[in-house]
Amino acid sequence: MTDTHVSEPPRPGSLFGPDSQFHRFFNDPRWALAMVRATVLEAAHPRIGAALTDNSTFVAHPWRRLRNTLVSLQRMFGPDDDARRKEAARLNRLHARLSGTDARDRPYDATDPEVRAWVVATLFESSVTMCRLSGQPLDQETMERLYAEYHAFLAALGDAPGHLPPTLAEFWPYYDHMVEEVLENTEALRIILYKLFDHLPAPPLLNGLPTVWAAGRAFAGPVIGMVTVASLPESFRRRAGLPEVPGARTLMQGAYLAAGLARFLPENWLRTENLTELLSLTWPPDSDAGELARAATLTALRGRMKRAGALLRLVTPFPVPPSGPAEDPPTRRSADEFFTAVLDQTGNGYLDWPDLASMARELSTRLDLDEPAETRLYQAFAEWWRELQAALDTDGDGRVSKEEYAAAVPSLAGPALIRVAEVLFDATDADGNQYIDADEYRTLFRTGFRRTVADAEGRYSRAAFVKDFLSFMSGRRRSTPYDPLLAGA
Structure with a gap:
């Protein structure tokens, strides 16, 4: 009789938490390159690309979007089952609000299980590829385990099995079919490769240092773009007409090898939690x-x-502005600047419902709202959008241009915006005592009370909160707690 060893499948409980393969990758510097690659492959799917173009803030607020993604993945793959169920419910509510049609009138729906399966497929395949490109390919058992973890991720979201192939052997033909038959050179893909990297706003740590950031971005932007394109499947690169820059593959392999060497750095230097803190300061x-x-x-x-x-x-030979009397920094934004920094959350040059929905989404995420409170906040923003559209959309195209906004120079503090402020106050006031205390304030703004906020008893009243919110949204004041929340990159 011959003994045949059959590897035992991972226990269900071990597919999440610190013992998971995903958890080890999550703190791996190579995973940053894999995440960018996976995002490009997601954007190349026509339905995902359309949803990103219409609804996502990844162009105007990429660092905020990255931070929220990392926090969400931490919750989904963490050891806390209750946190995972709550995050899955939040993601399902978020996806249920993302639907529409693309430029060719093809419908998209972010709850489509086939689309969500492709998102998971890109994360899995890019994780496998990052190991191969860095000279440390995964063995079969590790790949099987990682694939099982991503299956568990879809199951935690409530998606029925079958949209992602059940076995690893069946995955590769599925992946090849998607790459060769489904993916397209979408607008979202072109924005990521040719606009986002070249015009990436400064992260919070470098905000206010335009010279330093511009110098770094001028070098890093093209390099990231070349490395990402070179790592994409060759058949897709040819079909999409993506340029093959001489030396790009060598540069790509060097980038992955260098990132792989970073694993020898002290462990506390590589924790993703530290990155999320840097992204919010x-x-x-x-x-x-x-x-x-x-x-x-x-x-x-x-x-x-x-x-x-x-x-x-x-020491840099840039033009120096003429000297003159010292002036205090401006406390108000111009109408154009306010439109770009605050109102146009998606960065497409217009104000429409996805912009206000992204504000509601960010506020709901900060406060970790449950379904009823989240719905109330979205409804308040929807009422505000209808009010803005009626007042500002002069050509009737369903959106507000920068010119329409600037021409009207409206006072935005109408009844609907006041309602938004009141609903946001109620959502922030977790204990319902009609005051926001220091902990509640920090939950929303992730910073302590400012000197002018709290009263003598260390509380923030409803009237003061509403006044400050309206001052920011209609008075266009700078240097408020809402700047990093709604205007920050």
């Missing part, structure tokens, strides 16, 4: 003393970077 309300100490260190680091940026401007 704020700490959650339950921060312990160690986290608050890191916040102080980060603030000091940013101060040094500002001084370095000032020195760089002194």
Whole structure:
């Protein structure tokens, strides 16, 4: 008799949490390259590409979008079953609000299980590819385990089995078919490759240092684009007409190898949680003393970077503005600047419902709202959009251009916007005592009370909250807590 060893399938409980293969990849520097590659492959799907173009904030607010994605993945693959169920319900509600038609009148729906299966497929395949390109290919058992984890991810979302092939052997023909028959050179793909990388706004840590960021982006943007294109399947590159730059494959392999070597750095340097903190420059309300100490260190680091940026401007031969009397920095945005920084959340040059929906989505995410409160907030924003559309859409095309907005220079503080402020106050006031305390404030803004916010008893009243919100949304004031929340990249 011959003994045949059959590997035992992973236990269901081990598919999530710190023992999962995904958890190990999540803190792997190579995964940053894999995530970019997976995002491009997602955007090449015509239905996903249309949804991204119409609804996503990845152009105007890429760092905020990245942070929210990382936090969501942490919740879905973490060890807490209740947190996973809550996040899955939140994602399903978010996807249910994303539907429409593309430029060729083809419908898209973010709840389509076939579309969600392709999103998971790109994450799995790009994780496998990142290991191969960095000279550390996965063995069969590890690939099987990772594939089972992604299946469990779809199951946690409530998707019925069958849309993602059940076995790894069946996955590869499915993937080849999608690449060769379904993917297209979509507008979303072109935006990512040829606009986003070249015009990427500064992350929070470098905000206010345009010279430093512009110098880094001028080099890094094209490199990231070339590395990403070179890593895509060759058959798709040819069919989509993506350029093959000489030396790009060598550059790609070098980038993956270099990222792979980073695994020898101290473990606490590579934690994704540290990246999410850098992307917001704020700490959650339950921060312990160690986290608050890191916040102080980060603030000091940013101060040094500002001084370095000032020195760089002194030694760089850029035109120097004529000298004159010192002026205080402006406290108000122009109408054009306010439109671009705050109202046009999707970055398409127009104000329409997806822009206000993205505001509602970001606020709901910050507050971690349940279904009833989230729905009330979306409904309040929908009422505001109808009010804005009636007042500003002079040509009747269903959206508001920058010119229409600037020509009217409206006072936006109408009844509907006041309703948005009141609903947001109620959502933030978790204990319902009609005041926002320090912890509730930090939950929304991820920072402590400002000097002018709290009253003598350390509370933020409804009247003061509504007034400040309206001042930001209609008065276009700078340097408010809403700037990093709604205007930050």
